[in-house]
Amino acid sequence: MDIVFLVGRILLAAIFAFSALGHFTQADGMAQYAAAKGVPAAKAGVLASGVIAVLAALSLVLGVWIDLGALLLVVFLVPVSVLMHAFWKETDPQVKQTELISFNKNLAIIGGALILFYLVNTTQQVALGLTGPLFGAF
Template sequence: MDVIVLIGRLLFVCLFAASALNHLTHTKSMAGYTASRGVPFATAAVFASGVALGVGAVSVAVGLWADIGALVLAAFCFSAAVLMHGFWAEKDPQAKMTEQGQFFKDLALGGAALVIFAFFAYAGRDLGLMVTGPALSLG
């Protein structure tokens, strides 16, 4: 079971790690889109979210307080869904459909991150292949 959980953790964080790298290496270009969505301090927000994505991804991947890392990823996903993918405000039908897909993708990933949080907070100390146990306990 330990190896399956490790493989699942690594696969789960691939998207977040790639996104973190993108946020940190293309901060200025991403800030333009972020600003167009009405997010204040867009450059700082892109950089900060890149750091959060990186920290959360590494935390979950290596099992270093993976429960907290999963909460960080969930917080990013839910805030990105609301701030960046407000499909309800789109007038163009194609843009609305695209943003709706992104909104629900972020919602689903945030939900999965919450499940991972609960999993580690409940059973984390019994799992192998972790650097630390959970920071929080639900069990």
């Protein structure tokens, strides 16, 4: 079962690794889009969120303080969900539906990240990881 845990971590991390790559290689375009959504200091936000995404992805893949990596996913996704996928502000039904789908996807990933945080901290074990949890049992 250890390999299942590792594969799950890699698949979850892949989303954020590819996202981080876009944050750095397409920062100007992403900043323009974020600014259009009303995000203040959009370029800095894009770069900062890229750093958070890459740190979270590395944490999950390498198994280094997975609990911290899981919390970084939450830190990444909460503002992205509220600022970038504000479906409640949309009037066009198609755009509203697209934003609602993205918002709900992020909620599911936030839930999964919180479950991962809980699991790692209650078992105090990280299968096929380099370190145990950072925060210890809660």
